Amino acid sequence: MAQRQNKRLGIYVHVPFCRHKCSYCDFYSYCPRDTRVYTAYVDALLSHMKSYKTVGADYMPDTVYIGGGTPTVLPPEELLRLIRGIKSSFRLSKNVEFSMECNPATAGYEELRRYRRAGVNRLSIGLQSVNAIELSALGRIHSARDFGVCFREARRAGFDNINVDLMFGIPYQTLDSWAATLKFAVSRSPEHISLYDLKLEPGTPLCDNASAYVFPDEDAEYAMYTFAIEFLERAGYRQYEISNFARQGKECRHNLKYWHCEEYLGFGPSAHSYFTDVRFSFKPSVSNYIKCIGGRTKDEMTDEYEEIPMRERLGEYIMLRMRLTEGIDSREFMRTFGKDFGMTYGSKLKKYIDGGYIVGSGGSYRFTPAGMFVSNYILSDILEFDADGHFAM
């Protein structure tokens, strides 16, 4: 028998249910009318995970992330069954980071305590804004007060690693109201803060009715972004990724796997995986997922499937590493790809370095805050694609 390896792995579990769909959200989630689907769905997830018993034997997952949707919309019994199922399906590392998303007013102290005891050790709470008008434009069903209660009870339930999600670029938002939201979040002293710039996605109610709202313009959003970076820095939160800020040592290890091109397995409809050099995802349909898992016809639930050859990996590496404030380390780049990053991309980078969008010093290349906020523009200029839409070297 071969020596058992302990390769690192991230586990993502998607819970595509919500109590109410937010007006900006285009992720796969819905509000089920028949709640019996919860049990069937958790059954399918657990059965799906068990099928990785052989392949997964060499892995020791060190991060777990239950996201959504709103995981806490599941009845506590089902959610607990899911948490325990994850633990029994994989050999989780001792110091596993076990995150779960939660919306205010969907879980009370009792439930939170049970989830904590079952093994969840990091909570991510969606606050978005403290301004009632902004929350209502987003179609959020909670208030800032609800968040306060949720946060306090999470602490009481033993969560010592909590993230707060915030949004900017919301209709009617001003720099002042954004500052108030930031101040409120920081006053609760979470370990981690994420701030997402609202993006209008076609097909969402907010996008379809966009003309009915007044959005902050590009310059105002840029001002909000740079304000937040400075404000959070002063409050002890270091930016480590375009949208993520954390106290020292509290960076989200699971999300870092995405940016570090490490392996992760996703479970549930619309979940994405990067495993054994393949990126794949499952079709966004709960019923199809349940049917395929039950009928052992897993091929029919695969949505995207793409093997990632070396040239593709190089492009991904640049695209993903540049999201991080640490940027690209020339020595590591050389070790991984046998190429000198500065030599290969120097001529293209020069104008961005001169323009103050990229800093190139000490053997590393990284975006300035201004560069991060236009990173798509710069990356789409630097990176090359072949005719099939793959990264070209």
Added chain:
Amino acid sequence: MTERQKKIRNFSIIAHIDHGKSTLADRLIEATHSVESREMEDQILDDMDLERERGITIKARAVRLAYKAADGEEYTLNLIDTPGHVDFNYEVSRSLCACEGALLVVDATQGIEAQTLANAYLAVDADLELVPVVNKIDLPSADVGRVREEIEDVIGIPAEGCPAVSAKTGQNIGDVLDAIVNDIPAPKGDENAPLSCLIFDSYYNSYLGVVVYVRVMDGTLRAGERIKMMSNGMEFDVVEVGYMHPLGLRRTDFIAAGDVGYITASIKNVSDTKIGDTVTHAEGGAESPLPGFKEALPMVFAGIYPADGAKYNDLRDALEKLRLNDAALSFAPETSVALGFGFRCGFLGLLHMEVIEERLEREFNLDLITTAPSVIYEVDLRGGERVRVDNPSNYPPPDEIERAYEPMVSASIITPTDYIGGIMELCTDRRGIFHDMKYIDTQRVELHYTLPLNEIIYDFFDALKSRSRGYASLDYEPAGYVESKLCKLDFLLNGDIVDALTFIVHEDKAYGRARKIALRLKDNIPRQLFEIPIQAAVGSRIIARETVKALRKDVLAKCYGGDITRKKKLLEKQKEGKKKMRKLGTVEVSPEAFMAVLRLDDES
């Protein structure tokens, strides 16, 4: 007059656009059983797709119809279809010279329009017998009596009892055929005199070479004989002569005085067979050509560039193919700093330009960038030399100019009286000189103006239509050059002149045009990493200024649940868009944005 000639009627149909000319032609073909009904298509004479779609006739066509009249005799009716647009007035006049009569089609709901009048005058000038035909009597708002009166009052020809038809339903079409036989004179001409044939159309066919459509005025022509084009002296051996059946060419032994027919003679270029030219025998031919020949001169010029620079050769091939059939199209290579390699093309007018652009895009599958249309300016230089400028960016600097001249047109506008105010205001705004206003009836007037051509080609049609709710109609003809205070208006992006955006404008119009274009540039240039100043300049004087603010935000904040593929696709799409961008100096602009800046279709 020979017995043969007595049975021939040569006629054309003239009408304002949309008054039903092509539909009437279809009905005449049908009523004479010249084409089996199963072979019949709508607008059978308009065989370019573009013509069918737009319901206009771009090139003149001709067909021969056989009609057995009430007197029991069989007549040969030669119908020469004419283009119904002001750009092609010269072609219309030559077609009319090939006929003895014309059907003047007037819409029973609309009455006389600008082109009805312009074409009627052309027909009267050509000594044609005019047969009025009131069309669209099937429409509820038809007023046959009023329109007949209008024809009598305005054009001065009897119209009482003239055919009143519905070309759509075929109602009373027989009346038209009888009127053609009874009212239009048979052709004259001596079959034994020296040959003279009037060219009224020609087109290139890849098997036959150029097919020349002619009206034989005098003499007889047979296959094998040697002919000469009188304008340029070029000689050819005739391969075939014949007539035009609605479904194709039919060869005959000869064509003779009074006939409308075709000649093929292994001719390679349509430009050797100029419309209006006279064909005669190389030996013993006519002494002098038929009167009225003119070279078709382009009036409107624009730069045409491939959106993808690599397609330059494709564009050249396509233009060469189009020129085979269109002697009025001219083109010469030119280079623009902004747009790369392309062609300066000359057109008869705006419609001609649009037609060529559309054919290039459709038939040759090319994406084009076209600069704003311009006219030819004439400039007296200080040194005494006179130059002609067809590309605004070649306009000489002010200190070298002694005098500048711009082409004028004499325009006739017919409009319902309700819109007179708005239209007069428009014409004044476009530097028009008012001549007179005539009442056509109590509700409509005809206005006469002299207008600079460069004002007409700058969204004048659309402005006219929008000020008259589509009711006003326009016709114009060249009216020479006049001295004018012109200036060259340049646009600078980030400090660099964009040559493709240079306009020549009248001094009084420079500010307005500068502000309008600068604003459009601002609205259409995507934000880039640096701020882009837009300036409009006359010489070194900046007269308008806008700024495209720097790009601040272009980021995907969230990569949810490790969906890396989505981000990759987004970047790829963005990259693709970037590749299509044209560099205007240091500024990247998409072809769509460039065209949006130059679009002439609004008055804002």
